[in-house]
Amino acid sequence: MIVASVLTKRYGERVAVDRVSFTVRPGRVTGFLGPNGAGKSTTMRMIIGLDRPTEGSVTVDGIRYLDCPAPLRAVGALLEARALHPGRTAWAHLRWMAASNGIPASRVDEVLGLVGLEAVAGQRVGRFSLGMGQRLGIAAALLGDPPVVVLDEPVNGLDPEGIRWVRTLARDLAAEGRTVLVSSHLMAEMALTADHLVVIGRGRVLADLPTADFIAEHAASYVRVRTPQPGELAELLRRSGADVTREGDELRVQGVDAAATGELAAGAGLVLHELGLVRSSLEDAFMTLTAGSVEFAAARPAEVTR
Amino acid sequence: MTAQTLTPPRTAAAPPGGAGLPRALHAEWIKLWTVRSTGWSVAAMVALGAGLTTLVCALVAPELAGGQESEPIGAFITWGLLFAQVTAVVLGALTVTAEYGTGMIRATLAATPRRGTVLAAKALVLSGTLFVAGVVTAFLGWLGGNAFLSAEGIGISLGDDGMLRSLLGSGLYMAGLGLLAMAVGLLLRSTAAAVSVVLALVFLVGNLVMLLPGSLGEWLTKLMPGNAGSRIAMPESFNPLLLDPWPGFAVFAAEVAVVLAVAAVTFSRRDA
Numbered sequence: 047m048i049v050a051s052v053l054t055k056r057y058g059e060r061v062a063v064d065r066v067s068f069t070v071r072p073g074r075v076t077g078f079l080g081p082n083g084a085g086k087s088t089t090m091r092m093i094i095g096l097d098r099p100t101e102g103s104v105t106v107d108g109i110r111y112l113d114c115p116a117p118l119r120a121v122g123a124l125l126e127a128r129a130l131h132p133g134r135t136a137w138a139h140l141r142w143m144a145a146s147n148g149i150p151a152s153r154v155d156e157v158l159g160l161v162g163l164e165a166v167a168g169q170r171v172g173r174f175s176l177g178m179g180q181r182l183g184i185a186a187a188l189l190g191d192p193p194v195v196v197l198d199e200p201v202n203g204l205d206p207e208g209i210r211w212v213r214t215l216a217r218d219l220a221a222e223g224r225t226v227l228v229s230s231h232l233m234a235e236m237a238l239t240a241d242h243l244v245v246i247g248r249g250r251v252l253a254d255l256p257t258a259d260f261i262a263e264h265a266a267s268y269v270r271v272r273t274p275q276p277g278e279l280a281e282l283l284r285r286s287g288a289d290v291t292r293e294g295d296e297l298r299v300q301g302v303d304a305a306a307t308g309e310l311a312a313g314a315g316l317v318l319h320e321l322g323l324v325r326s327s328l329e330d331a332f333m334t335l336t337a338g339s340v341e342f343a344a345a346r347p348a349e350v351t352r
Numbered sequence: 353m354t355a356q357t358l359t360p361p362r363t364a365a366a367p368p369g370g371a372g373l374p375r376a377l378h379a380e381w382i383k384l385w386t387v388r389s390t391g392w393s394v395a396a397m398v399a400l401g402a403g404l405t406t407l408v409c410a411l412v413a414p415e416l417a418g419g420q421e422s423e424p425i426g427a428f429i430t431w432g433l434l435f436a437q438v439t440a441v442v443l444g445a446l447t448v449t450a451e452y453g454t455g456m457i458r459a460t461l462a463a464t465p466r467r468g469t470v471l472a473a474k475a476l477v478l479s480g481t482l483f484v485a486g487v488v489t490a491f492l493g494w495l496g497g498n499a500f501l502s503a504e505g506i507g508i509s510l511g512d513d514g515m516l517r518s519l520l521g522s523g524l525y526m527a528g529l530g531l532l533a534m535a536v537g538l539l540l541r542s543t544a545a546a547v548s549v550v551l552a553l554v555f556l557v558g559n560l561v562m563l564l565p566g567s568l569g570e571w572l573t574k575l576m577p578g579n580a581g582s583r584i585a586m587p588e589s590f591n592p593l594l595l596d597p598w599p600g601f602a603v604f605a606a607e608v609a610v611v612l613a614v615a616a617v618t619f620s621r622r623d624a
Contacts, residue, residue, distance in 0.1 A: 091458075091623075094462050094465075095462075096462065096624040097623040098621075111465055112465045114465070117462065117465055118462070118463055123462055125462070128454070128455050129455040129456060129457075129458040130455070131383075131387055131451070131454050131456050133388055134383075134386050135386065138382065138386035139386075141382055142380075142382040143379070145379040146375050146379035186459070
């Protein structure tokens with residue numbers, strides 16, 4: 047379990063992480079979601095003691111990372127894929143890490159097999175592709191067989207097969223009862239991987255809720271109807287218990303599905319020009335939630351082309 | 353590459369003990385010898401040090417024997433260390449700057465979060481390696497150089513005044529210089545900057561201060577790290593101004609210790 051409490055990191059005037067509090071529980075995948083520059087990486091670096099919090103604290107299973115007697119056996123972390131010397135072989139990289147925490151050398155071969163790198167164990171990592179580097183980083187994270195796993199943007203640079211592999215891995219680790227925190231700036235990826243979401247923007251926690259709730263709450267759908275007699279149809283729909291908002295000749299209906307809407311209109315002899323279900327995407331929901339907390343916002347394409 | 357799923361959780365108990373100094377030493381030892389630069393640096397040290405000592409002895413032996421050369425014979429028998437010390441500086445700096453340059457430092461500190469432990473392990477592994485390499489280099493240089501000196505009847509035996517001390521002193525000086533470069537590397541976090549600063553300090557500033565007038569120039573000359581520390585590696589010196597071997601080395605060691613202490617404080621306060 048990871049517990050962050052009023053965790054704050056300031057770099058001079060700039061506040062990278064602003065009084066962030068959350069709990070990452072074991073047995074499920076927690077998605078740490080936010081746009082680039084939201085403070086995800088800084089928070090993760092504070093979890094494993096690389097950055098010192100300006101205020102607040104973060105503990106792993108009740109103790110600070112710095113106080114872990116053998117930290118790699120307490121927390122496995124994938125931070126940057128390229129936290130390795132390009133001239134060292136994959137095997138040597140894992141071997142020194144194992145030695146530093148008293149992990150037997152046999153475990154090195156085990157994790158190399160686990161991530162599918164055993165064939166290139168003797169190759170210098172400078173020649174590794176981005177995806178291979180990512181796999182090696184994940185091997186390093188699993189080296190100590192840790193109860194807590196922290197993965198910062200693990201699917202970066204992976205091919206579709208690799209992405210699916212990471213997703214399965216994260217879910218398997220959680221199913222084994224481990225605490226799994228996975229960061230991403232991609233809502234769609236998190237919707238597939240995470241059971242729980244902590245959404246962060248401009249260094250602040252914007253939402254902390256089960257993924258299912260997030261989807262139900264934010265990815266609302268409605269029935270869109272266009273008709274030359276919007277007033278009459280709206281009246282009819284409201285009487286049957288629907289929520290209706292009117293935009294010109296278009297009605298947005300919630301609470302009654304498209305089929306029922308069509309039948310109601312037909313029963314009353316009303317003409318329909320359009321009838322359909324509109325589902326706003328999770329990506330839209332994420333954008334709406336983090337709007338205003340994006341560090342470098344681009345002009346919306348619509349505004350540019352108009 | 354095939355995608356695999358995770359093996360079932362391992363039930364074997366983890367070995368006891370933590371990420372203390374012995375384990376950090378083991379890790380640093382593996383790190384040191386699993387990059388090519390270490391082998392090259394040490395090979396270059398031996399080749400430059402022993403090779404140039406042999407060469408210069410071969411060249412000057414006839415003149416020294418004939419009395420046309422007034423320099424002390426003992427100043428030539430470890431002469432190659434003047435150049436070999438460059439490799440100690442490079443290796444010392446790389447110990448930390450390579451980690452900052454590649455991002456490796458984050459993996460190092462994730463594995464051993466205590467900065468003091470990391471620094472102590474690095475310092476011990478580096479200085480131990482450089483001590484042995486320095487002694488071996490000086491010994492091989494003595495073997496090679498002395499062959500030519502002996503042929504002219506002016507050989508220096510290991511039992512002669514200061515010779516054995518010079519061999520050990522070569523190791524001590526190399527170790528100290530490596531630590532100085534490591535400390536500067538920790539402060540500057542750049543290989544080029546750290547190597548330049550230390551080499552400039554040893555070669556350039558150490559010689560330029562000799563030009564300063566009066567006792568100021570004299571004392572600065574005595575106290576500059578390269579001048580104070582290198583005397584211990586030579587049975588005799590070209591420069592009569594230098595401090596005696598052991599007092600000089602004590603000054604050098606104190607200077608290295610101060611820079612290391614500053615670097616250690618900076619390192620422990622800095623985010624990785």
